[in-house]
Amino acid sequence: MxxxxxxxxxxxxxxxxxxxxxxxxxxxxxxxxxxxxxxxxxxxxxxxxxxxxxxxxxxxxxxxxxxxxxxxxxxxxxxxxxxxxxxxxxxxxxxxxxxxxxxxxxxxxxxxxxxxxxxxxxxxxxxxxxxxxxxxxxxxxxxxxxxxxxxxxxxxxxxxxxxxxxxxxxxxxxxxxxxxxxxxxxxxxxxxxxxxxxxxxxxxxxxxxxxAVPVVPGDYVCVLAPTVTSVFTHESFGHKSEADFMLNDKTLQDEWVMGKKVGNEKVTIIDEGDELRHGYCPYDDEGNKKQKVYLMKDGVLTGRLHDAKSASILKEKPTGNARAQDFYCSPMVRMTNTYMDAGKDDPEEIVRGVKDGIYIYDWNYGTGNSTFTIQPQKAYKIKDGKITDPILVNVVTGSVFQTLFDIDAVGTDLQFFSGMCGKNGQSMPTATGGPTIRVKKLTIN
The missing domain is CATH 3.30.2290.10 (PmbA/TldD superfamily)
Structure with a gap:
């Protein structure tokens, strides 16, 4: 045409x-x-x-x-x-x-x-x-x-x-x-x-x-099921990787420096749009080809998500992440398929390594900034390395940066999940993903 x-x-x-x-x-x-x-x-x-x-x-x-x-x-x-x-x-x-x-x-x-x-x-x-x-x-x-x-x-x-x-x-x-x-x-x-x-x-x-009975509030070792890892990754790290958030925030630019160690070396986080998942997007809405971006590799900050404008201001390369909800909307920086990559730890061994903790099976909602919040839909006690009684947990919270360092086991069981992500009034299809992980300490209420 x-x-x-x-x-x-x-x-x-x-x-x-x-x-x-x-x-x-x-x-x-x-x-x-x-x-x-x-x-x-x-x-x-x-x-x-x-x-x-x-x-x-x-x-x-x-x-x-x-x-x-x-x-x-x-x-x-x-x-x-x-x-x-x-x-x-x-x-x-x-x-x-x-x-x-x-x-x-x-x-x-x-x-x-x-x-x-x-x-x-x-x-x-x-x-x-x-x-x-x-x-x-x-x-x-x-x-x-x-x-x-x-x-x-x-x-x-x-x-x-x-x-x-x-x-x-x-x-x-x-x-x-x-x-x-x-x-x-x-x-x-x-x-x-x-x-x-x-x-x-x-x-x-x-x-x-x-x-299920109410949990005793406190700090616990927590094992997150893959779906919970996926929402933690999306909300707590994925949004921080959308570079348009940084353009008017000098403090965030100074904190979010490429090459900085921001998590345990077991943690790698990726955003890609070529694979046939819910965030599939071979070309973005500015016409740029979607790139596979390692946002974090082995615990080190290695990339972020860009449209043409944010890449030009931060003097980095576009990643093909400019997406618009529909033809009424202009594109902005959005995630596509964002996930924590599989590790080398056996998921059953991850649980067996916990004497007294909490297994977060799934979730109702999650939010993330400097502090993240996850409301579990179902959670269970872990006692002497076994998942046992169901418990009612209102909310799980933690510092994003501390939690990334406190992840001490990353499972081999990477799974992907489909959802929608909202930002500035636009809703976009995205995929989230992650394996079973263990976190040394999270606050449970």
């Missing part, structure tokens, strides 16, 4: 063809069965000092939008020498992985209903009195993005994702709990026939709700 780009300005056009579908059951009643298709474009012009942007749902008006923005921008004969513009690579690529068999746009209303009602039936034991309500849902989305710039970039790429979940609301001894499981995949077929996995997790949660 060709446009008449104005001279002496940098111009880009990002076109998106977005599709989504949802189905939701509350107990046995369907409360949502919807499909939405939206096509639109984001146009941006840069004159070296300011960005001028517009969005439109009328693809036939893109040239008029370009012309209108060009009239208010100030032509700059040296625009191609601008440090930010120089960081926009010229790439030509077409990566369409999902347009054949398995395209989620072809899922039918009947398929969406069937998968929900099947899991509702197979994963609800109506003899369990503690179950008060059940929520079952299916969702899918598909996106085709086309990106063109005045430097000559032409990229077409696609993305799709689907998920199914069931969640039971439990009432046990006056307390409220949740028992459920969700899956996210790239293809509908991969969501089918997984009731055994769902029921195993549901039964674990019901048993936990019945037996």
């Amino acid at each position: 060709k446009y008449n780009f104005p001279e002496n300005l940098y111009t880009e056009v990002r076109i998106e063809d977005n599709y989504s579908a949802n189905y939701y059951l509350k107990d046995d009643d369907a409360e949502n069965n919807s499909e939405v298709s939206v096509i639109g474009a984001k146009i941006r012009i840069f004159d070296g000092k300011m960005w001028y942007t517009s969005s439109t749902n009328d693809l036939d008006s893109i040239q008029a939008e370009i012309d209108g923005l060009a009239k208010i921008a100030k032509p700059n004969p040296n625009i191609l020498k601008n440090k930010i513009v120089k960081n926009f690579a010229v790439n030509k690529a077409e990566i369409l992985r999902f347009q054949g068999e398995g395209n989620l746009r072809n899922t039918t209303m009947e398929e969406r209903e069937k998968i929900c009602r099947d899991y509702r039936k197979k994963c609800t034991d109506k003899s369990v009195p503690e179950i008060k309500m059940t929520h079952t849902s299916f969702w899918c989305n598909s996106k085709i993005k086309s990106f063109y710039t005045s430097k000559g970039t032409e990229i077409v790429q696609d993305y799709q994702r689907c998920g199914v979940s069931i969640g039971h609301e439990l009432s046990v001894n006056g307390g409220t709990f949740r028992a459920g499981k969700y899956f996210q995949e790239f293809y509908y077929k991969d969501l089918l026939n997984r009731e055994d996995e769902m029921n195993e997790e549901i039964n674990r949660s019901i048993d936990y709700a019945r037996k």
